[in-house]
Amino acid sequence: MSATIATAVKTLNIDGIEVPINGERNLLELIRKADIDLPTFCYHSDLSVYGACRLCLVDIAGRGIQGACSTPPEPGLKVRTQTEEIREIRKISVELLLANHERECTTCGKSAACQLQDVARKLGINKVRFQPVHKPKPVDRSSLSLTRDPNKCVLCGDCVRFCSEIQGIGAIDFAFRGHDAAVLPAFGKDLGEGECINCGQCAAVCPTGALTPRQEIDEVWKVLGDPTKTVVVQIAPAVRVAIGELFGMPPGESTRGQMVAALKRLGFKYVYDTAFSADLTVIEEANEFLGRKTNGGKLPLFTSCCPGWVKFAEQYFPELLPNLSTCKSPQQMLGALVKELLPAELGVEKKNLVMVSIMPCTAKKFEAKRPEFAKDGVAEVDHVLTTQELARMIEEAGLRFTKLQPESFDMPMGFKTGAGVIFGNSGGVSEAVLRYAAEKVTGKKLVNPDFHAVRGEDGLRIVEVPVGDIVLKLGIVHGLKNARMLAEKARRGKCDLDIIEVMACPGGCIGGAGQPVSRERDIRKLRTRGLYDVDKNMELHKSQENHFVTECYQRHLGEIGGKNAHRLLHTHYHNRRRIAGETIELGDSPEAEKVKVNVCTGTNCFVKGSQHILHALLDQVEKEELQDKVSINASFCFEKCDHGPTVSVDGNKIQWCTAPAAKAEILQKMKEKNQ
Amino acid sequence: MRSKPKPDCSGRKFVKVFTILEKHGRKPSRLVPILQAVQEEYRYLPKEVLTYVATALDISPARVFGVATFYTHFAIEPKGKHIVRLCDGTACHVKDSIPILDAIRKRLKLEGKKTTTDDMLFTVETVACLGACGLAPVVVVDDQVHGAMSPASGVKLVEEIIAREQS
Numbered sequence: 001m002s003a004t005i006a007t008a009v010k011t012l013n014i015d016g017i018e019v020p021i022n023g024e025r026n027l028l029e030l031i032r033k034a035d036i037d038l039p040t041f042c043y044h045s046d047l048s049v050y051g052a053c054r055l056c057l058v059d060i061a062g063r064g065i066q067g068a069c070s071t072p073p074e075p076g077l078k079v080r081t082q083t084e085e086i087r088e089i090r091k092i093s094v095e096l097l098l099a100n101h102e103r104e105c106t107t108c109g110k111s112a113a114c115q116l117q118d119v120a121r122k123l124g125i126n127k128v129r130f131q132p133v134h135k136p137k138p139v140d141r142s143s144l145s146l147t148r149d150p151n152k153c154v155l156c157g158d159c160v161r162f163c164s165e166i167q168g169i170g171a172i173d174f175a176f177r178g179h180d181a182a183v184l185p186a187f188g189k190d191l192g193e194g195e196c197i198n199c200g201q202c203a204a205v206c207p208t209g210a211l212t213p214r215q216e217i218d219e220v221w222k223v224l225g226d227p228t229k230t231v232v233v234q235i236a237p238a239v240r241v242a243i244g245e246l247f248g249m250p251p252g253e254s255t256r257g258q259m260v261a262a263l264k265r266l267g268f269k270y271v272y273d274t275a276f277s278a279d280l281t282v283i284e285e286a287n288e289f290l291g292r293k294t295n296g297g298k299l300p301l302f303t304s305c306c307p308g309w310v311k312f313a314e315q316y317f318p319e320l321l322p323n324l325s326t327c328k329s330p331q332q333m334l335g336a337l338v339k340e341l342l343p344a345e346l347g348v349e350k351k352n353l354v355m356v357s358i359m360p361c362t363a364k365k366f367e368a369k370r371p372e373f374a375k376d377g378v379a380e381v382d383h384v385l386t387t388q389e390l391a392r393m394i395e396e397a398g399l400r401f402t403k404l405q406p407e408s409f410d411m412p413m414g415f416k417t418g419a420g421v422i423f424g425n426s427g428g429v430s431e432a433v434l435r436y437a438a439e440k441v442t443g444k445k446l447v448n449p450d451f452h453a454v455r456g457e458d459g460l461r462i463v464e465v466p467v468g469d470i471v472l473k474l475g476i477v478h479g480l481k482n483a484r485m486l487a488e489k490a491r492r493g494k495c496d497l498d499i500i501e502v503m504a505c506p507g508g509c510i511g512g513a514g515q516p517v518s519r520e521r522d523i524r525k526l527r528t529r530g531l532y533d534v535d536k537n538m539e540l541h542k543s544q545e546n547h548f549v550t551e552c553y554q555r556h557l558g559e560i561g562g563k564n565a566h567r568l569l570h571t572h573y574h575n576r577r578r579i580a581g582e583t584i585e586l587g588d589s590p591e592a593e594k595v596k597v598n599v600c601t602g603t604n605c606f607v608k609g610s611q612h613i614l615h616a617l618l619d620q621v622e623k624e625e626l627q628d629k630v631s632i633n634a635s636f637c638f639e640k641c642d643h644g645p646t647v648s649v650d651g652n653k654i655q656w657c658t659a660p661a662a663k664a665e666i667l668q669k670m671k672e673k674n675q
Numbered sequence: 676m677r678s679k680p681k682p683d684c685s686g687r688k689f690v691k692v693f694t695i696l697e698k699h700g701r702k703p704s705r706l707v708p709i710l711q712a713v714q715e716e717y718r719y720l721p722k723e724v725l726t727y728v729a730t731a732l733d734i735s736p737a738r739v740f741g742v743a744t745f746y747t748h749f750a751i752e753p754k755g756k757h758i759v760r761l762c763d764g765t766a767c768h769v770k771d772s773i774p775i776l777d778a779i780r781k782r783l784k785l786e787g788k789k790t791t792t793d794d795m796l797f798t799v800e801t802v803a804c805l806g807a808c809g810l811a812p813v814v815v816v817d818d819q820v821h822g823a824m825s826p827a828s829g830v831k832l833v834e835e836i837i838a839r840e841q842s
Contacts, residue, residue, distance in 0.1 A: 170735025175744045186729075186736035187722050195735065579726060579736055606730050611693055618690055634689065636726060 010075040015082065021075060027068040028056050036081055039090065039119045041207045042156035043069045045521075046506065047165055050157055054093050055119065059083050091123050099130035101208070102151035109147075110209030113517040116154060133179060142192030144369050145214055145362040146200055153183055153210035159202030167504065168481030169312070171196040183210075186579060195315060195578045197480070199308035199504040200362030200513025213362045213514055216383050217393055223354045223383070224267040230346060231354045233268040234334045234413075235259060237275050238360040238424030238509040239387045241530030245516045246391040247401040251523055252530030254537075257406020262394045263358075264407055272413040274357065275420030277334035278432070279543035280552070281305065282419055284569055285327045286436040287561050289499060298322045300475065300490055300497040303429050304571075305329045307367035308504030312480050314576040317487050318604055318641030326570040330423065331357050331364055332373050334413060335380030336568045341556060356383045358390050360424070360512035363504070372571055386514025412548035418449070418535030419543045425528040426478045426508035427454040427461070430501045434465060434472070435542045442468035449541040455532075457507065457525065460485065462497070475500040478508055577602060577637035595630045595669045597662070598648040602637030605644040613645060616659035617666070629670055691716050692724060696731045703732045706742055710749055719750040747802075755791045755798035757836055760815040761829075764804030767812040775812060776801060778826035779833055796840060797833065 011018040014034050024030040026049065031038055041053040051070040058068045061078035065086065068079075080086075098120060105111050140148035157174065160183055164170040171194050175184040185194045203211040223229045235256075244255040260271045289301045304310055304325040313324060328336065335355045343350045357364065367373070368381040385393070394401055409415070419435050422428030431451045438446045453463045454474060460482040465472050475497045477483045483502045489495040505511045507524035510531065520526070535541060543549065558564045599605075599614040617632050638646045643655035649665040695712040699705035709728060714720055720743050729736040743749045761767075761776045779799055783792050791798045807813050810822025814829055821832060 164735065164738075170737050173735065173737035173741040175737075175741045177745045184737070184740070186740045187725070188740070194737070601727055601730060603730050603733075611731070615690060615693055634723070634727065636723075 012073055012075055012077040012079065014079045021073045024073050027058065027066075027071045027073050027077075027079065030073050031056075031058070031068055031079070031081060038068060038081060039115075039122065040069065041115060041119075041154055042158060044158050044161070044205055047158065047161040047205075050161065053154075053156055055090055057086050057089055059086060065089070087123075091125060094120055094123055095125055095128055096130060097154050098125065098128045100132050100134045101154065102136070102149070103128075108152070108209040109212040109215065110152075110206075110517075114209060115207035137182075140190050140192075141214070142190030143196060143198065143214065144192065144366045145198035146191060146196070146203055147212050147214050148191050149210055149212070150182055150184075151210075152208045154208055155181055155183065156207060157183070158205040158207065159183060159211055162201050162205050166479045166481055166506070167197070167199060167201065167312075168484045169195055169197065172202065189579075193579070197308040197311040197315075197504065198363035198366040199480075201505060202513075203362065204511075204513040204515075204517065213386050213388065214365060215389060216365070216385055217389050217396075220356055220383050220385060220393070223356075229352050229354050230269050230342075230348045231267065231356060232270040232272060232338055232342065233263055233356045233358060234272045234274045234277075234331070234338075235263075235358045236331070236360055236364075236424065236509065237273075237278065237421045237428075237531060237534075238512060238515065238527065239358050239390070240534070241424070241510065241527045242360065242515045243387050243391055244401075245518060246388070247394075249402065250526070251518065251520060252526035252528075252533070254530055254534050255401075256534075257408070258401055258404045259390075260409055261404040261407040262390075262399055262401060265399055265404075266393060266397055268356070270410040270413075271407075272334060272338070273409050273416050273420070274330045274334055274359075275416035275423065276413045276546070276548065277330040277337070278420035278423040279416055279546045279549050280333055280569065281327050281330050281423075282429075282432045282436050282543035283549065283560055284565060285325050286433045286440065288325055288327065289433065290437060290440060291561070293498065300486075300495055300500045301325055302487075303499070303501045304573075305423065305429060306503050306509075307361070307363040309480065309483060309502040310573065311363070311366070311576065312483070312504070313487070314573055315578045316484070316603070317491060318575045318644075320487055320490055321573045321575070321642065323490065324573055326566075326572065328373075328569055328571045329364075329367065330420075331359065331367065331384075332380050332571070333569050335368070335373070337413065337552070337556075339375075339378060339380055340568060350378055354382045355380065356385060357381050358385050358387065360387050360509045360515045361505070362386065362513045364514075387512075388514055388516060391516070412551065415546060415548040416538075417540040417543055417546045418538045419541060420546070421534050421538070422531050424509040425531050426503050427456060427476050427501070428508065428531065429503075430454045430474050430476055430499060432543060433499065434467065434474075436544055437472070438467045439542065439544065441470065446542065457528075459506070472499070473497045477501070478503045478506055478511075480504050575637075575639040575641040577639055579636065593673060594628070595650055595666055595673065596648075597630060597632045597650075597666060598635040598638075599632070599662075600636070600638050600640075600644060600646040600648075601634045602641065602644075604641035605637075605646055608645045610645040610647075610657075613647060613657060613659045613662055617662060620663060626670075629673075630666060688716050689724075692727065696728070701731055701733075703734050706732065706734070706739065707746075710739075710743055714749060719753050722751070725751075747800075752791065753795065755795050756840075757797050757817055759797060759799045759833065760802045760805075761799070762803075762805045762807070762811070762813040762815070763801040764808065766804075766808035770811045772801075772812040774826050775814065775824055775829040779814075779829045782830045782833055796837070 009020045011020050019034050039055040042050045049070050051067045056068040057065050059080040060066050137150045160173050172183050172185050175182055185191050200213055203213055223231050240254050240256045241252050244253050245251050263271045292299055302324045304327055338355050342353055365384040368384050373380045419432035431454050434451045435449045453465055459479045461476045463474050475486050486500055510527035511524050599610055601610055621630050640646045645657050647654050647657040647662045650669050699709050725739050726736050729739040763772050783797055805813055812824050814821045814824045816832055
């Protein structure tokens with residue numbers, strides 16, 4: 001008998017064709033690899049299999065009709081994707097969804113990118129035979145970043161799974177059941193009140209218009225049409241390699257020349273590049289890092305460019321806020337510089353200078369409205385448009401994007417190096433900082449600026465990069481669940497990394513929720529490659545080579561990391577409650593003569609043992625029959641989490657509180673009241 | 676009209692929530708029994724307590740709310756002092772349970788989706804089969820089973836309670 005091992009490829013049969021099995025997780029993957037595009041709503045390759053939409057049904061010989069997404073491929077299966085029966089079931093499923101769907105397609109923000117519309121068209125549904133049973137529900141416009149229209153939800157749950165499985169948050173979930181079932185924030189509150197960090201990935205995966213980025217187009221048209229206003233605009237790196245997709249260009253192709261031309265035609269006076277302020281960020285952040293590294297400051301240093309991550313850290317990791325870089329994001333740095341320098345330079349009043357930014361991101365809309373980014377009521381950035389919104393404005397203005405004669409960014413804040421451009425993809429911030437730090441540490445010129453070690457697609461990458469005599473350990477994450485893993489380690493003091501780059505969205509900003517909706521499988525790879533190509537096509541690759549940045553320091557900012565730089569380019573963070581929650585009143589309604597005690601039972605104080613304090617105080621009140629003199633309440637988050645547990649006694653907040661400390665304070669206050 | 680009285684949220688009860696959480700080892704997989712036990716205490720699931728449970732189990736409040744609203748057994752609104760459950764399972768339904776429901780609701784001035792009276796005295800609900808089909812149609816008032824009901828006898832049950840409460 002020969003010792004050869006049989007290496008025959010295992011196959012199964014799809015619609016009469018033998019197809020090899022190569023480790024695909026389910027039949028749907030295999031069928032799509034065979035270039036048959038089965039319709040789905042609830043299947044997303046990054047998420048767990050849900051199997052609810054019943055559109056990817058196939059007929060398997062001997063087994064009957066099954067969902068392809070939830071059937072593992074097995075050799076020898078005979079699969080049919082098209083039969084009379086399957087077509088009929090698919091049609092009925094979609095028709096039933098359409099019956100309860102608000103079918104106002106012409107006025108829907110998702111029109112033309114809507115999968116429900118697409119599937120209905122492909123299945124040839126020309127009539128909906130069923131009557132709606134749902135009454136119209138109010139549209140939730142509470143979030144600064146997203147609009148939630150429950151009347152368009154098909155309950156596929158993609159948003160729910162993305163939020164909990166990739167971001168590790170769970171700001172929305174299914175509630176109620178049967179025909180009352182709905183996707184809701186906790187307790188049916190508004191999205192803007194809860195834990196949502198505004199990344200908008202729920203909207204990116206939503207097949208319909210139930211979740212969409214909040215639109216600011218009308219406000220921007222208004223200022224553009226106002227002759228008293230001078231409107232300037234900045235464009236983030238990731239926008240240039242994606243906007244072309246909406247005009248029929250291949251993903252990843254850089255369109256910066258046309259983009260600038262279009263913005264000028266729309267009426268923007270100056271077009272600046274967020275990559276300029278990304279260069280500035282590199283210099284400030286790298287120096288901040290090197291300072292901490294040499295002076296024994298807080299490490300790992302977490303990046304702070306991603307506003308989704310910043311809100312996440314404020315909600316869940318208060319004790320790590322000192323580890324966050326104090327650098328503002330490039331968007332806010334540029335806004336701050338524009339509002340500081342341009343009024344004098346152009347001779348316009350500050351209130352008549354409007355800063356608009358074009359971002360791949362929905363969380364940037366929230367960031368621009370943070371109170372710390374406004375001075376005397378003047379915001380650093382007035383309006384944030386997503387890539388999608390800019391494309392819509394270009395369409396509305398009737399501009400033929402691909403035919404536009406390219407134009408150049410305005411100087412000086414339109415000038416950048418490749419380091420600023422690669423900020424738009426995961427690993428890019430790290431690489432840009434390394435290109436700076438390597439020269440600064442060694443004092444020698446870096447000949448090859450590429451750090452291939454930090455590039456990659458995985459959501460969690462740990463790399464070691466030798467820089468001169470030292471080895472820097474970097475963590476690069478996208479997806480906040482991954483960030484949470486590293487942050488938990490850092491919280492326990494078990495993280496020996498130097499820098500952790502966090503981007504909330506898959507692949508970094510190129511995968512932001514403001515980018516064009518795409519079902520192209522390799523979209524992130526293509527856009528990322530686009531940014532590295534832009535970097536390669538430039539002459540300068542290191543932020544320290546940006547002479548306009550150098551000039552900016554000389555003329556306006558002074559020393560790197562100095563007082564003026566801090567005033568304009570740095571910020572601070574604060575603890576943030578994760579949910580708007582009411583105080584639990586545990587006694588009768590408190591009266592004036594009672595000592596009012598509030599024990600924080602928010603996540604952080606809870607972890608630090610506030611439950612025991614609450615328990616002890618309640619016991620004492622009962623034992624000593626103090627019910628008439630003291631009222632004990634549980635409350636949700638004083639936003640002092642880093643000093644928890646927090647107990648407030650008649651408004652006096654005791655931090656790092658213990659049960660004896662709280663008791664002593666209560667006795668003291670009782671004494672004061674009796675006097 | 677009397678305003679809705681605050682549900683009983685005494686300190687003792689809240690301590691009970693701690694005990695419940697500890698008893699179940701603060702395991703997220705024990706969410707349903709934890710909510711059952713909490714509801715035993717409060718007669719419904721107050722929002723604030725649900726947030727506390729979510730915090731203690733380290734799961735999102737939206738998930739806890741989802742579970743609490745999925746099962747009809749759980750109530751997120753305070754229930755009345757007396758609970759009237761009308762069976763609308765198949766056997767009771769074919770024996771005209773719905774006219775009984777209508778009559779009771781009319782007597783208690785419950786309109787639309789409302790199930791609890793403004794004075795918090797009654798909550799009227801339907802349930803799917805109590806397993807007493809031989810007695811159909813069945814009404815259960817505060818865990819007491821009444822069989823072979825009619826609209827008139829249903830209203831009478833309610834009126835007896837009202838009379839008792841007023842005396």
